[in-house]
Amino acid sequence: MPIDVAPMWDFKHPEVSEQRFRSALQGAVGDDALILQTQLARTFGIRKDFATARALLKNIEPSLATAGAEARVRYQLELGRTYASATHAPELLTDDAKERARAAYDEALRTAQAAHLDGLAIDAIHMLGFVDTSPADQLRWAQEALAVVEASTQADAKKWEASIRNNVGYALHRLGRYDEALQQFNAAVTLRERGSDTGATRVAYWMVAWTLRAMKRNDEALQIQLRLEREGDAAGDPDPYVFEELETLYREAGNPERAAFYANRRRAAAE
Numbered sequence: 451m452p453i454d455v456a457p458m459w460d461f462k463h464p465e466v467s468e469q470r471f472r473s474a475l476q477g478a479v480g481d482d483a484l485i486l487q488t489q490l491a492r493t494f495g496i497r498k499d500f501a502t503a504r505a506l507l508k509n510i511e512p513s514l515a516t517a518g519a520e521a522r523v524r525y526q527l528e529l530g531r532t533y534a535s536a537t538h539a540p541e542l543l544t545d546d547a548k549e550r551a552r553a554a555y556d557e558a559l560r561t562a563q564a565a566h567l568d569g570l571a572i573d574a575i576h577m578l579g580f581v582d583t584s585p586a587d588q589l590r591w592a593q594e595a596l597a598v599v600e601a602s603t604q605a606d607a608k609k610w611e612a613s614i615r616n617n618v619g620y621a622l623h624r625l626g627r628y629d630e631a632l633q634q635f636n637a638a639v640t641l642r643e644r645g646s647d648t649g650a651t652r653v654a655y656w657m658v659a660w661t662l663r664a665m666k667r668n669d670e671a672l673q674i675q676l677r678l679e680r681e682g683d684a685a686g687d688p689d690p691y692v693f694e695e696l697e698t699l700y701r702e703a704g705n706p707e708r709a710a711f712y713a714n715r716r717r718a719a720a721e
Contacts, residue, residue, distance in 0.1 A: 452520045453482040455489050464493040484510050484521040488528045500532045507532070519565035523558045527573060530554030534580045543583075552581045569606030572598050572614065579617065589621035612641035612650070616657060623661055632661045649687065652678050656691060663699060672699050690719040 458470040471490040478486050491506040507529050514522055534543055534551035555574045562571035575595040579588045595614045599607055619634030635657040642651040659674035675695045682689045693716035700708035 452518065453478065453485055455485060458489070461496065464496040468493040481518045481521040484513055484517055485524055488521070488524040491528050492531065495528065495531050495535065496537055498537050503528065503532045519561055520567060520570065523562045523565070523567060523570045523574070526554045526558035526561065527570070527577065530558065530574075530577055535577070536580060538580075548581045552578065555581065566604075567606075568598055568602040568604045569610060572607055572610045576610075576614065576617065585621050585624035589618065589625065592617035592621055612638045612645075612654065615641070616654065619657060619661070623664065628661055628665045632658065632665070635661055648681075648685065652681060652689070656689075656695070660695060663695065668699055668702060671695070672703075675699065688715070688719045690716045693719060 453474070455471075458467055458474065460466045468490060471486050471493065475483060475486050475490070487506060487510050491503040494500070494503040494506070507525060510525065514525055517525075530551040530553075533547040533554070538547075555577050559571055559574035559578075562568075562574060572595045575591055575598065579591040582588065582591065592614060595610070596618055599611045599614055602608065615634045615638040619631040619638065622628075622631035622634060635654065639651070639654045639658060642654040645651070655674055655678060659671040659678070662668070662671040662674070675692055678689065678692045679696065682692060693712045697709050697712035697716060700706075700712065
């Protein structure tokens with residue numbers, strides 16, 4: 451089996467992951483070495499150093515012809531992420547960049563499907579939502595990814611479900627279909643509550659509260675956001691997005707003093 455890179459990842463601190471991948475590379479050979487180098491490239495992409503990420507991927511390109519499916523899929527995924535991803539500023543998402551990303555993600559998807567690598571296939575479909583960014587297109591891609599999750603029996607696919615339901619909910623929210631969005635966000639909360647990632651669980655609840663506010667159910671939204679404030683503070687991880695929502699909720703409630711308090715908290719947390 452190829453190397454499992456998931457335990458080496460700390461997405462909030464990509465420099466930490468970089469060092470883990472470099473250490474693992476010391477004794478790695480074959481596909482394991484190729485996979486580790488794709489992930490090393492990703493650490494630079496997350497830090498918006500796309501040129502370095504592409505250079506690292508270019509170095510392994512000659513070895514891909516004889517590589518296994520997972521190494522080839524991960525290469526294409528990371529190449530695509532250097533052109534279109536969540537870390538790209540809008541001005542970088544040119545037509546040329548999007549087409550380069552689409553070509554890489556399409557190839558990753560074809561290879562993953564042929565090799566029955568469901569988790570990586572879901573990743574590729576998910577990334578196509580950063581190429582086609584209209585709410586309708588993002589909903590289409592998210593629903594396609596969810597269909598793979600639901601049909602798969604593979605653990606690597608099943609672990610995507612909360613994230614993909616969040617994506618479905620986000621697209622529905624953007625389309626103004628708030629009741630449907632809330633159903634998906636509540637399903638994501640249920641899934642997150644079964645796991646151990648408390649940060650991801652707080653995000654899932656934030657999405658619920660955000661949608662409740664859009665539905666004018668502000669009292670319910672306020673209670674969730676206040677709880678998230680307490681939990682974030684207790685974890686030493688104050689969230690500016692929570693403060694932004696609290697600022698809005700108190701302003702809509704006609705309480706400018708509390709709104710100003712959370713505006714200050716938001717600015718401080720964002721610094």
